[in-house]
Amino acid sequence: MKIKSQKDFFSGLMFTVIGAAFAYGATSYSIGTGARMGPGYFPLLLGVILALLGAIILFKAMVVETPDGEHVGAWAWTPLVFIIAGNLLFGILLGGLPSIGLPAMGLIVAIFGTTIVVSKAGDQFNFKETIVLSIILSLMSYAAFIMLLKLQFPVWPTFISG
Amino acid sequence: MELVNNLSMGFGVAFTLQNLMYGFIGCLLGTLIGVLPGIGPVATIAMLLPATYALPPIAALIMLAGIYYGAQYGGSTTAILVNLPGESSSVVTVIDGYQMARKGRAGPALAAAGLGSFFAGCVGTLILAAFAAPLTEVAFKFGPAEYFSLMILGLIGAVVLASGSLLKAVAMIVLGLLLGLVGTDVNSGVARYSFDIPELTDGIGFITIAMGVFGYGEIIANLSQPEDKREVFTGKVTGLFPTKEDFRNMIPAVLRGTAIGSMLGILPGGGALLAAFAAYTIEKKTKLRPGEVPFGQGNIRGVAAPESANNAGAQTSFIPLLTLGIPPNAVMALMVGAMTIHNIQPGPQVMTSNPELFWGLIASMWIGNAMLIILNLPLIGMWIKLLTVPYRWLFPAIVLFCAIGVYSTNNNTFDIWLVGAFGVVGYIFIKLGVEPAPLLLGFILGPMMEENLRRALLLSRGDWTVFVTRGLSASLLAAAAVLLIVVLLPSVKSKREEAFVEE
Numbered sequence: 036m037k038i039k040s041q042k043d044f045f046s047g048l049m050f051t052v053i054g055a056a057f058a059y060g061a062t063s064y065s066i067g068t069g070a071r072m073g074p075g076y077f078p079l080l081l082g083v084i085l086a087l088l089g090a091i092i093l094f095k096a097m098v099v100e101t102p103d104g105e106h107v108g109a110w111a112w113t114p115l116v117f118i119i120a121g122n123l124l125f126g127i128l129l130g131g132l133p134s135i136g137l138p139a140m141g142l143i144v145a146i147f148g149t150t151i152v153v154s155k156a157g158d159q160f161n162f163k164e165t166i167v168l169s170i171i172l173s174l175m176s177y178a179a180f181i182m183l184l185k186l187q188f189p190v191w192p193t194f195i196s197g
Numbered sequence: 198m199e200l201v202n203n204l205s206m207g208f209g210v211a212f213t214l215q216n217l218m219y220g221f222i223g224c225l226l227g228t229l230i231g232v233l234p235g236i237g238p239v240a241t242i243a244m245l246l247p248a249t250y251a252l253p254p255i256a257a258l259i260m261l262a263g264i265y266y267g268a269q270y271g272g273s274t275t276a277i278l279v280n281l282p283g284e285s286s287s288v289v290t291v292i293d294g295y296q297m298a299r300k301g302r303a304g305p306a307l308a309a310a311g312l313g314s315f316f317a318g319c320v321g322t323l324i325l326a327a328f329a330a331p332l333t334e335v336a337f338k339f340g341p342a343e344y345f346s347l348m349i350l351g352l353i354g355a356v357v358l359a360s361g362s363l364l365k366a367v368a369m370i371v372l373g374l375l376l377g378l379v380g381t382d383v384n385s386g387v388a389r390y391s392f393d394i395p396e397l398t399d400g401i402g403f404i405t406i407a408m409g410v411f412g413y414g415e416i417i418a419n420l421s422q423p424e425d426k427r428e429v430f431t432g433k434v435t436g437l438f439p440t441k442e443d444f445r446n447m448i449p450a451v452l453r454g455t456a457i458g459s460m461l462g463i464l465p466g467g468g469a470l471l472a473a474f475a476a477y478t479i480e481k482k483t484k485l486r487p488g489e490v491p492f493g494q495g496n497i498r499g500v501a502a503p504e505s506a507n508n509a510g511a512q513t514s515f516i517p518l519l520t521l522g523i524p525p526n527a528v529m530a531l532m533v534g535a536m537t538i539h540n541i542q543p544g545p546q547v548m549t550s551n552p553e554l555f556w557g558l559i560a561s562m563w564i565g566n567a568m569l570i571i572l573n574l575p576l577i578g579m580w581i582k583l584l585t586v587p588y589r590w591l592f593p594a595i596v597l598f599c600a601i602g603v604y605s606t607n608n609n610t611f612d613i614w615l616v617g618a619f620g621v622v623g624y625i626f627i628k629l630g631v632e633p634a635p636l637l638l639g640f641i642l643g644p645m646m647e648e649n650l651r652r653a654l655l656l657s658r659g660d661w662t663v664f665v666t667r668g669l670s671a672s673l674l675a676a677a678a679v680l681l682i683v684v685l686l687p688s689v690k691s692k693r694e695e696a697f698v699e700e
Contacts, residue, residue, distance in 0.1 A: 114416070
């Protein structure tokens with residue numbers, strides 16, 4: 036059987052799997068009855084509905100003709116990897132990773148690291164420009180979040196500020 | 198006149214120095230992100246929510262509301278000058294607005310958009326003030342069964358009116374509802390779907406979902422396309438004031454746009470985007486006056502009507518939120534979050550328990566609109582300069598502010614890992630052609646729906662017919678069914694798909 040719409044096929048599959056997973060998970064909680072709903076009642080109901088909807092989408096994707104096959108298309112790996120990596124790096128630098136003994140480096144280091152990594156996601160990367168941008172963003176963040184809003188952030192690395 | 202009394206109390210609240218300042222910041226930020234393509238009010242409000250912890254609730258809400266309607270003003274500037282919608286609700290403004298700019302009439306186009314928005318904003322605010330009280334009365338008659346049915350209607354309405362594929366949108370709602378259930382169940386104390394991760398027992402933060410899916414997901418999708426060549430009409434904005442002829446064409450269009458926008462804003466799923474579409478379609482159907490420029494070639498009505506409509510819609514979409522506690526669109530869903538952060542349960546009781554907040558917010562909208570017209574017309578040059586900022590400087594800043602915002606909600610790096618995961622999920626959604634907005638609505642409503650379902654069934658001793666035997670509840674469900682059936686009718690279906698292809 037040929038897939039008529041790739042986008043619908045995979046989204047249908049996604050909904051079915053997630054719905055089934057939630058419904059399965061719900062069975063480990065007490066379900067109860069309508070009059071006395073347990074914690075599993077509503078998620079089980081919704082999980083089944085989601086799985087059914089996914090199945091219908093899946094079925095339509097196999098049957099209903101589309102002019103171009105609605106391909107999912109190429110994945111933009113570069114932006115995906117660098118944006119997410121930059122985000123994770125921010126967390127690691129800001130808070131440190133006690134599990135591998137990495138100390139918290141604080142907000143400013145995190146801003147530089149994140150800006151540089153995230154900038155790589157674009158197709159025109161310029162190191163000097165990125166450094167200037169990091170400096171501007173550091174100043175702005177310091178003024179807005181630390182001075183104005185007084186958020187509780189580690190600003191400098193722990194081994195400097197103590 | 199109770200309304201006048203209430204409004205004057207509201208103005209008293211809104212005219213304090215602090216609230217004026219936060220209103221101004223909101224409007225300024227709103228215009229800023231409206232002008233910048235690639236970042237919308239949903240991501241911005243999500244980013245700023247954590248920062249509002251420290252503010253008094255009224256100041257926080259005034260600022261966040263300002264961002265939403267401010268974005269409607271700013272979006273038109275980009276649409277007219279760059280041929281890109283700065284905001285999704287300015288998509289149709291691009292058509293005639295850019296053509297006007299090409300003919301050297303960018304000034305009148307900007308003025309039409311600004312003045313139309315201002316008029317519509319004022320009317321929308323008045324409607325909000327007038328409708329709020331009677332609707333709240335109705336809301337107090339609602340029991341759990343009615344609330345459950347109302348939420349069904351709201352969710353169905355949201356997907357029927359505002360998304361592409363109906364089935365996929367409904368599936369996204371259900372997925373959102375499920376995600377909303379993650380965390381400790383209030384009734385039994387069972388931690389559901391938390392996989393023994395302590396952070397998950399508090400549930401997934403909606404800021405995390407909104408930023409991951411709307412912020413990161415969209416940035417990744419934007420970057421996967423080559424940067425558009427932007428042709429900015431910067432030097433050519435002279436003679437802001439429209440001619441007499443322009444005014445004669447504009448005024449009826451503004452009036453029609455305002456009326457349509459106000460109506461569509463109230464509907465579930467409505468709001469700025471839908472209002473702009475509908476207004477433009479109607480203008481196109483009205484007859485051209487002799488000597489008038491055809492649509493698509495720079496007709497001023499094609500700018501004035503949708504811009505008025507989107508602003509009126511932005512204003513009136515606060516009505517279901519403030520009176521019933523039901524968010525009609527993704528931005529309002531975030532406003533629910535903002536209210537809960539400050540321990541205000543959105544719903545009919547807000548008006549009686551926090552009258553200063555309620556009327557102050559409404560009054561602030563009028564002040565905000567007045568600020569915006571000043572920000573956007575005389576100071577237009579500043580915004581034009583901003584359009585020359587390239588995207589490659591913007592997206593690192595957006596990612597950074599998202600990460601900072603997420604961290605500051607709980608001062609916990611776990612949320613940063615989670616927002617990264619939702620960024621990947623958001624990109625997958627875009628690739629698979631499923632709209633994320635219904636997910637956010639479902640996410641906000643999930644716990645509320647479960648609670649009302651539980652109560653309704655408890656009262657009826659497990660009898661599901663309670664939803665159809667109670668009159669109000671039955672008519673709400675009937676309305677939802679009618680909406681679904683109408684959309685699935687073959688003739689409407691093809692028309693509707695056409696309309697969304699135009700996007």
